[in-house]
Structures are given as structure tokens and as C-alpha cells.
Amino acid sequence: MEEFNLLIKNIEKHLSLNETEKEELRQFFTFKKLRKRQYFLQEGDISHYSAFVINGCMRSYYVDVNGFEHILQFAIEDWWITDMMSFTKKTEAKLNIDALEDTEMLLITREQQLKLFEKIPKLEKYFRIITENGLISYQNRLLESMSLHAPERYANFIKRYPALNKRLPQTQIAAYLGITPVFLSKIRNINNQ
Amino acid sequence: MEEFNLLIKNIEKHLSLNETEKEELRQFFTFKKLRKRQYFLQEGDISHYSAFVINGCMRSYYVDVNGFEHILQFAIEDWWITDMMSFTKKTEAKLNIDALEDTEMLLITREQQLKLFEKIPKLEKYFRIITENGLISYQNRLLESMSLHAPERYANFIKRYPALNKRLPQTQIAAYLGITPVFLSKIRNINNQ
DNA sequence: GCCATTAGTTAAACTAGATTAAGGTTCTGA
DNA sequence: TCAGAACCTTAATCTAGTTTAACTAATGGC
Numbered sequence: 504m505e506e507f508n509l510l511i512k513n514i515e516k517h518l519s520l521n522e523t524e525k526e527e528l529r530q531f532f533t534f535k536k537l538r539k540r541q542y543f544l545q546e547g548d549i550s551h552y553s554a555f556v557i558n559g560c561m562r563s564y565y566v567d568v569n570g571f572e573h574i575l576q577f578a579i580e581d582w583w584i585t586d587m588m589s590f591t592k593k594t595e596a597k598l599n600i601d602a603l604e605d606t607e608m609l610l611i612t613r614e615q616q617l618k619l620f621e622k623i624p625k626l627e628k629y630f631r632i633i634t635e636n637g638l639i640s641y642q643n644r645l646l647e648s649m650s651l652h653a654p655e656r657y658a659n660f661i662k663r664y665p666a667l668n669k670r671l672p673q674t675q676i677a678a679y680l681g682i683t684p685v686f687l688s689k690i691r692n693i694n695n696q
Numbered sequence: 697m698e699e700f701n702l703l704i705k706n707i708e709k710h711l712s713l714n715e716t717e718k719e720e721l722r723q724f725f726t727f728k729k730l731r732k733r734q735y736f737l738q739e740g741d742i743s744h745y746s747a748f749v750i751n752g753c754m755r756s757y758y759v760d761v762n763g764f765e766h767i768l769q770f771a772i773e774d775w776w777i778t779d780m781m782s783f784t785k786k787t788e789a790k791l792n793i794d795a796l797e798d799t800e801m802l803l804i805t806r807e808q809q810l811k812l813f814e815k816i817p818k819l820e821k822y823f824r825i826i827t828e829n830g831l832i833s834y835q836n837r838l839l840e841s842m843s844l845h846a847p848e849r850y851a852n853f854i855k856r857y858p859a860l861n862k863r864l865p866q867t868q869i870a871a872y873l874g875i876t877p878v879f880l881s882k883i884r885n886i887n888n889q
Numbered sequence: 890g891c892c893a894t895t896a897g898t899t900a901a902a903c904t905a906g907a908t909t910a911a912g913g914t915t916c917t918g919a
Numbered sequence: 920t921c922a923g924a925a926c927c928t929t930a931a932t933c934t935a936g937t938t939t940a941a942c943t944a945a946t947g948g949c
Contacts, residue, residue, distance in 0.1 A: 567843040631824040641834035650760040
């Protein structure tokens with residue numbers, strides 16, 4: 504199937520697979536489509552799956568006591584997304600994950616993932632690297648949120664994800680930057696003068 | 697050597713090792729002591745090592761353009777610390793790491809780590825799990841920094857690390873919470889009334 | 890195709906937390 | 920042992936970003 508090629512390409516950035524391995528790999532994943540606005544995971548549920556996005560766009564976010572959404576991650580094509588805490592420890596998810604656009608993805612359960620590591624041990628390396636990279640990007644995000652003002656954080660966001668800046672509504676970008684849409688509107692306007 | 701026992705215990709929380717493996721493991725690590733205030737890593741250098749703390753306390757922090765320090769992580773006994781970006785990609789570190797107390801630790805280089813994975817493949821699992829947990833805690837910290845006010849973040853800090861709250865000077869805790877020492881003083885006083 | 894919801898703009902009033910400053914205490918190293 | 924450094928407190932002033940509100944533009948579900 505066409506969908507697997509993106510995943511295989513992604514894995515092959517880090518290690519090489521022979522044809523048998525590629526064939527085996529497929530058995531461990533299921534394919535799923537989500538409509539725009541559809542939930543992939545809701546707060547309080549257990550995140551049985553980790554998702555690799557083929558196309559479209561997802562987000563993971565936390566809803567605070569006042570009902571405000573705080574976006575931790577966007578995932579477009581070629582990215583992984585899950586609630587890592589819930590996925591690895593089978594605890595109730597604190598995060599929600601839903602689709603911002605119609606989205607296609609490949610899913611794997613934690614159980615299947617662990618079996619996969621036994622069947623094709625080098626995939627443990629792949630997921631270690633993916634996780635290292637995820638850790639790095641959260642660390643970076645935390646660092647920026649502590650040391651930069653909103654206009655600088657927005658400037659970095661544009662530089663890092665120019666496509667997302669055009670593709671996503673301003674409310675979502677504001678919820679990612681940790682500011683209100685009102686203030687993002689102000690920042691954008693100051694930038695345009 | 698006595699020092700290795702803590703590391704082995706830590707590994708054995710996640711998988712079991714036989715005596716031969718324990719013996720092999722030792723070859724990959726070096727032992728190091730740091731005096732209080734001594735650097736383990738300076739911004740701009742390459743983080744050749746990842747450190748497992750045996751006793752004492754370290755911190756990783758970022759110094760912003762105005763010279764203010766923002767602490768990303770404290771590491772006391774039984775914790776790992778490094779600049780993951782620099783360690784895995786051999787890029788110039790953005791972070792500084794130094795000792796807040798006299799500290800003893802075990803070090804491993806990235807090259808040795810990768811060799812270790814070949815020699816004892818199940819240790820790749822160990823480091824995958826350690827990295828998953830690191831990712832979870834950064835994710836959690838980001839989430840709190842976005843959705844909670846300083847007094848609530850401080851309350852969580854006390855709950856999570858009661859020992860550190862007593863052990864560390866207020867300046868360091870403030871730099872971890874992302875507030876000024878002046879404001880932390882205020883929070884503490886309001887709490888005591 | 891229309892009405893209701895969602896998204897964006899602008900501006901005024903407000904607040905969490907920063908900054909500055911001054912005074913007091915506790916560490917530390919030569 | 921003592922001088923400078925690091926640490927802590929309190930209070931006044933300031934500011935980045937929020938809140939509220941009133942208006943306009945774009946979407947989408949029936």
C-alpha cells in the first residue's frame with residue numbers, strides 16, 4: 504500500500520530495511536482516517552495508539568481549569584503524535600488529540616510496538632531516535648517559552664514552520680504560542696508596519 | 697566499585713542483567729567528581745558525555761540575551777543529565793550544565809553508548825525508556841508553564857520534589873519555575889500567612 | 890442559499906509578574 | 920577573621936500580555 508512508503512522512508516532516514524522486514528513491518532500497523540475536528544484521543548481515556556501522520560494535520564492539547572486550550576504539538580505528514588505518558592504507562596490521558604484537517608495515519612499499539620522490537624530489534628533504535636528528537640523539541644520549546652517574549656516566539660515559529668503559519672487558523676497558533684488570539688493579532692499587525 | 701550499584705539498580709528497574717553483562721557494562725563508563733559550581737558543560741562546547749548522578753546535584757540551564765539563567769532540569773542521585781541535542785547530534789550546546797553541590801557521577805560518551813547497544817542490545821531498551829520518561833517530564837513541564845500561574849507551579853514543585861525545595865537556594869528554584877527570586881519570596885510569604 | 894456559529898480586528902481597562910532599590914543576613918575563601 | 924559575594928525580604932513602580940467588548944469577515948451545516 505502506498506501509505507506505508509512514507510513511514511518506510513522515515514525509518515530509512517535512520518537505518519536500512521530489507522524487503523522481508525518491510526513486509527513484516529506492515530503487519531504491525533493499521534490505517535485510519537479522521538475527519539476534521541474528529542477526536543483521536545480524549546482526556547481521561549487511555550492512549551492505546553501512537554500515530555504516524557500520512558497527510559493532514561493533528562494537534563495534541565491540554566484543556567485547563569478555565570477551559571482554555573494549550574497546544575503542545577502539531578503533527579503534519581511525516582510526524583508522530585501520541586500522549587506519551589498514557590501510551591507508555593497506560594494511565595488516563597491528560598491530553599486531547601484531534602484532527603485540524605482531514606487526516607490519514609498509521610497506528611500502532613504499545614503491545615504491537617514491543618512485539619515489533621522483538622521481531623525486528625533495530626526498530627528499537629528507530630523509536631529511540633524518534634523519542635530523542637521528540638525530547639529535544641520539547642526541551643527547546645520549554646526553553647523558548649521561558650526565555651523569549653511572545654513576538655520572538657512567534658518569529659521563531661514562522662521561521663521553523665512557515666507552511667503551518669499559513670495553513671492554520673490564528674486561534675490554533677496562539678494556543679500553541681501560549682498567548683491569546685487577540686495578542687497574536689496585535690503582534691502580526693505591528694510586524695506589518 | 698560501589699558507584700556502579702546505583703546505576704545497575706536503576707537499569708534493573710526496567711530489565712534484568714546477568715553478572716557477565718554487569719561486568720561488561722562497567723567498561724563503558726568513567727567515574728567523575730565535580731566540585732560545587734564546577735562546569736560539566738559550557739554553552740558552545742560539544743556535550744561529549746551523558747551523566748548519571750551518583751550523589752550531589754547538577755542543573756542544566758540556558759542563559760538568555762540579558763544574562764538571566766533559565767533552569768531546564770535538576771539532576772540529583774539516580775538521574776541522568778546531558779544536553780540531548782548536543783550529545784546526539786554533536787552540535788554546539790545551547791545549555792550549560794554545572795554542579796550545585798559536590799557531585800559524583802558516571803559518564804558515557806555517545807560513541808560508547810552506541811557500542812554498548814551492539815554489545816548488550818537490551819540496553820537500547822533501557823535508554824529508550826529513560827528517554828521516553830525524559831520526554832514525558834519535559835512535556836509535563838511545558839504544559840504546566842503554559843496552563844498554571846506561578847503559585848500553582850511552585851505548589852506542584854514542592855509536592856513533586858519536597859527534598860529539593862529545602863536543599864536548593866531560592867534563586868535556583870525561581871530560575872527553574874521561570875520567575876524572579878523576588879516574586880518567589882512573595883509567594884512563599886503569602887503561603888505562610 | 891441562509892442564518893448561526895466561528896474567526897479576526899481594534900481599543901480601553903486591568904493584572905500577574907518584572908524591575909528597581911534599599912537594607913539585612915549568611916557563606917566563603919584568601 | 921573579615922571582606923566581598925551570594926542570598927533573602929519588602930515595597931513602589933512599571934509592563935507584557937489578558938480581558939472584555941463591540942464590530943466585521945468568513946465558514947459551514949441544514
